[in-house]
Amino acid sequence: MAANRIVAIVDDDEAVRTATVSLVRSLGHDVRSFASAEDFLRHGDDEGIDCLVTDVHMPGIDGTALHRHLIARGRTYPVVFMTGYPDDAMRDSVMAAGAFCYLGKPFSGDELVACLERALEER
Template sequence: MSHVKSIAIVDDDASVRIATESLVRSLGMKATTFPSAEEYLAALGTQPVDCLITDVQMDGIGGVELSQILRERGDTTPVIFITAFPDDRIRDRVMAAGAIGFLGKPFEGQALIDCIEIALTA
C-alpha cells in the first residue's frame, strides 16, 4: 500500500490555509494546517511531512526563517513559499537556499499543484 503524501501548510491567513488545504485534499493528499511557524515547529515530528507550504511574511517567525531553522536541524523537507508581496530579493534568496517554488498570492491552483508534484518527486 502506498503512503498517502502529507502536506503541511503554514500561513497566518485563515482563508489561504483553508483554500490551500482544500486544493491539497482534492489531489488525494493529507493536509495539515498551522496558523504560525511556531505551531508548526511545536508539532514537528508528530507526523511525517512530505512537503511544506509556507507564507513568507507572518507575525513571529516568517517562512524564510522557518526554512532556515529546519535546514539547521537537518530537515530536508521540500519547501514551497507563498507570499502576498513577491519580492525578487526574497525569491532569489529562497530559491538559492533550495526552495521548490515561490508563488505570489493570489496564485493559480495549477501553479501550486506543479510545485507540489516537483517537491514530491525531488
C-alpha cells in the first residue's frame, strides 16, 4: 500500500476513532480525524482525501447521509463504512450506493487494513 495517503476518519465514538487513527497512522498514512459528519463537512477541505472511513450510526448527520452529500458534491474517493449494528439490508444499501467496504464492529485491524489496501490501490 502506498504510504503518505490521506485518510479521513469520522466516528462519534472516541475510543474507536482513536484506535482507528492509530492503526491507519501505523501504516504510514496521514490522518484527519473528526468526531462527527458535521465537523468533517465544516472542515471543508476534503479534496486531498484519498479514503474516508466513517461510522454508519452517528447523531446528527449519519454516515449514509454524509456519503450521499459527498456524492452530490462530486467526491469520488472510496468510503469505508463501519457499524456497531451490522445488518444485511444496510450493507446492501451502502454498497449499492458506491461504498467500498462495510465492516461490523468490532472488526479486526487486519480487516480494516485489507479494506484500506484495496481502496487505496484503486484510488
